[in-house]
Amino acid sequence: MDRISCDLLIIGAGSGGLSVAAGAAQMGADVVLLERHKMGGDCLNYGCVPSKALIQSAKTAHAMRTAGQYGITPVEPQVDYAAAKDHVQSVIDAIAPMDSVERFEGFGVRVIQEEGRFISDTEVQAGDHIITARRIVIATGSSPFVPPIPGLDSVPYLTNESLWDLRELPKELIVIGGGPIGMEMAQAHLRLGSKVTVLEGAKALGKDDPEMAAVVLDNLRSEGLEIVEDATASEIRGAEGAIEVETKEGRVFKGTHLLVAVGRKANTASLDLEKAGIETTRTGIKVDDKLKTTNSKVYAIGDVAGGLQFTHVAGYHAGVVVQSAMFGLPAKAKTDHIPWATYTDPELAQVGLTEAQAKEKHGDALDVVRFHYNHNDRAQAERHTKGLIKVMIHKGRPVGASIAGHQAGEHINFWAFALANNLKMRAITSMVSPYPTYGELNKRAAGTYFSPKLFESPMVKRVVRLVQRWLP
Numbered sequence: 087m088d089r090i091s092c093d094l095l096i097i098g099a100g101s102g103g104l105s106v107a108a109g110a111a112q113m114g115a116d117v118v119l120l121e122r123h124k125m126g127g128d129c130l131n132y133g134c135v136p137s138k139a140l141i142q143s144a145k146t147a148h149a150m151r152t153a154g155q156y157g158i159t160p161v162e163p164q165v166d167y168a169a170a171k172d173h174v175q176s177v178i179d180a181i182a183p184m185d186s187v188e189r190f191e192g193f194g195v196r197v198i199q200e201e202g203r204f205i206s207d208t209e210v211q212a213g214d215h216i217i218t219a220r221r222i223v224i225a226t227g228s229s230p231f232v233p234p235i236p237g238l239d240s241v242p243y244l245t246n247e248s249l250w251d252l253r254e255l256p257k258e259l260i261v262i263g264g265g266p267i268g269m270e271m272a273q274a275h276l277r278l279g280s281k282v283t284v285l286e287g288a289k290a291l292g293k294d295d296p297e298m299a300a301v302v303l304d305n306l307r308s309e310g311l312e313i314v315e316d317a318t319a320s321e322i323r324g325a326e327g328a329i330e331v332e333t334k335e336g337r338v339f340k341g342t343h344l345l346v347a348v349g350r351k352a353n354t355a356s357l358d359l360e361k362a363g364i365e366t367t368r369t370g371i372k373v374d375d376k377l378k379t380t381n382s383k384v385y386a387i388g389d390v391a392g393g394l395q396f397t398h399v400a401g402y403h404a405g406v407v408v409q410s411a412m413f414g415l416p417a418k419a420k421t422d423h424i425p426w427a428t429y430t431d432p433e434l435a436q437v438g439l440t441e442a443q444a445k446e447k448h449g450d451a452l453d454v455v456r457f458h459y460n461h462n463d464r465a466q467a468e469r470h471t472k473g474l475i476k477v478m479i480h481k482g483r484p485v486g487a488s489i490a491g492h493q494a495g496e497h498i499n500f501w502a503f504a505l506a507n508n509l510k511m512r513a514i515t516s517m518v519s520p521y522p523t524y525g526e527l528n529k530r531a532a533g534t535y536f537s538p539k540l541f542e543s544p545m546v547k548r549v550v551r552l553v554q555r556w557l558p
């Protein structure tokens with residue numbers, strides 16, 4: 087056995103682990119990084135990157151079909167699904183060097199491509215190595231949760247891991263789960279030419295504000311996506327190419343392929359956490375607000391920590407841990423300024439409190455303003471007029487923003503900045519936006535907050551009349 091001692095040991099080289107490793111090593115710490123499978127983790131190999139690349143193929147097909155609205159003869163695209171998958175792989179390949187062993191070794195990180203597991207509360211074994219470290223970071227991510235639905239194990243099914251190997255377009259795709267994975271992949275396959283049915287046990291896009299989710303769901307339905315809500319898959323039958331899913335209510339749906347997208351399970355099984363005194367919860371590793379586990383020398387970050395499961399959250403956690411583990415600062419992880427976006431078309435994005443959460447917290451002291459895309463001239467010019475932005479305001483400051491519409495994921499950055507810096511609505515109206523941009527939506531939403539105060543105030547009218555009388 088090779089014994090290694092270092093300042094920081096990181097288990098898992100995905101979004102979270104890589105960010106900690108890069109930061110800590112470049113600040114001079116002696117860092118060891120373990121990865122049992124692919125550098126870059128889920129986001130690069132099976133998640134964000136391939137899904138967004140496939141969505142772009144689907145958008146292109148959709149643009150060809152709908153070109154008529156811009157005066158261009160529409161055509162039914164010849165979709166080459168295998169070529170679209172090649173495009174997906176080449177996007178992964180283009181990004182992969184950023185997450186590569188070579189790049190991290192260049193930072194001075196010792197990368198060991200082995201699975202890590204605790205053998206005591208201070209030691210981790212990875213292959214022939216036993217590693218002790220001043221601090222340990224668990225960043226092992228999550229995997230697709232495969233529910234114990236009777237019959238599921240007897241039919242071929244896809245998850246976000248195996249989907250990328252498929253080279254032939256599914257003729258009829260059934261998606262179980264109407265969360266972000268299910269809805270993004272359902273629309274992409276619909277636009278690429280599959281017939282797609284989504285079976286959702288509760289409400290589709292149910293983690294978002296229902297008013298905003300409805301904008302997206304209405305559009306998806308109008309494109310031809312079948313979305314069946316309150317439809318829990320309870321039994322599965324059939325064989326390759328002929329799969330049947332029965333719901334609790336007894337409805338039967340038939341398809342050639344099945345995608346299971348019903349959430350995630352934290353990757354803790356192989357870590358032998360009990361040997362290190364690290365406790366888990368129903369959703370992942372138990373952490374405090376400093377991301378420390380029940381073993382005070384060990385942190386858990388990203389998906390495995392069981393909270394919000396996004397790449398940018400894993401990256402944010404990494405920053406918190408670097409401050410705490412490298413500088414001993416009392417850094418805490420917060421969630422109230424974390425945005426998220428679902429990359430359907432139109433997109434759906436949120437930061438801070440939803441309207442329902444804000445009403446519960448602030449009651450009558452809450453103002454809610456809305457501004458619709460169809461009042462934005464750029465949206466009109468490009469015919470992306472579906473959607474709205476909604477801002478929740480308390481005592482002159484935004485406490486939440488929700489956007490459903492074209493590029494909502496881009497526009498939420500603005501409100502994420504405002505919330506992270508506790509800006510006032512006045513700071514937003516003082517900005518001048520170039521015309522015509524979608525960004526004007528943000529300023530106009532803020533203007534909607536002030537306009538009743540300005541245009542419906544008898545006091546303002548009195549002052550204006552008085553000043554006008556005396557002005558030379």
Ligand SMILES: Cc1cc2nc3c(=O)[nH]c(=O)nc-3n(C[C@H](O)[C@H](O)[C@H](O)COP(=O)(O)OP(=O)(O)OC[C@H]3O[C@@H](n4cnc5c(N)ncnc54)[C@H](O)[C@@H]3O)c2cc1C
Pocket residue numbers: 097098099100101102103120121122123124125126127128129130132133134135137200201202203225226227228246267353356357387388389390395396397398399400429
């Ligand atoms: C289809 C899909 C689309 C997504 N799209 C988005 C998106 O658009 N935007 C967004 O923000 N998020 C998205 N996500 C979520 C995002 O991928 C995750 O939140 C993110 O990857 C979490 O990063 P992580 O570092 O916690 O884990 P991961 O990136 O999963 O990395 C964990 C790594 O640890 C390794 N590992 C596990 N156990 C061990 C062990 N014992 N020893 C050594 N190595 C180990 C794994 O092999 C893996 O490489 C998507 C997810 C999916 C599935």
Ligand SMILES: NC(=O)c1ccc[n+]([C@@H]2O[C@H](COP(=O)([O-])OP(=O)(O)OC[C@H]3O[C@@H](n4cnc5c(N)ncnc54)[C@H](O)[C@@H]3O)[C@@H](O)[C@H]2O)c1
Pocket residue numbers: 233235262263264265266267268270285286287288289290291292293317318319320347348349350394395396426427428429
């Ligand atoms: N754009 C993004 O940022 C993005 C994209 C994809 C995934 N992600 C991350 O990955 C996580 C996991 O995504 P997900 O979509 O798998 O999970 P999810 O938990 O968000 O949604 C799963 C859905 O499946 C439904 N469901 C569960 N069991 C069912 C059954 N038997 N029959 C029918 N429906 C059932 C649930 O009601 C739920 O709505 C997300 O929460 C998100 O954090 C992010």
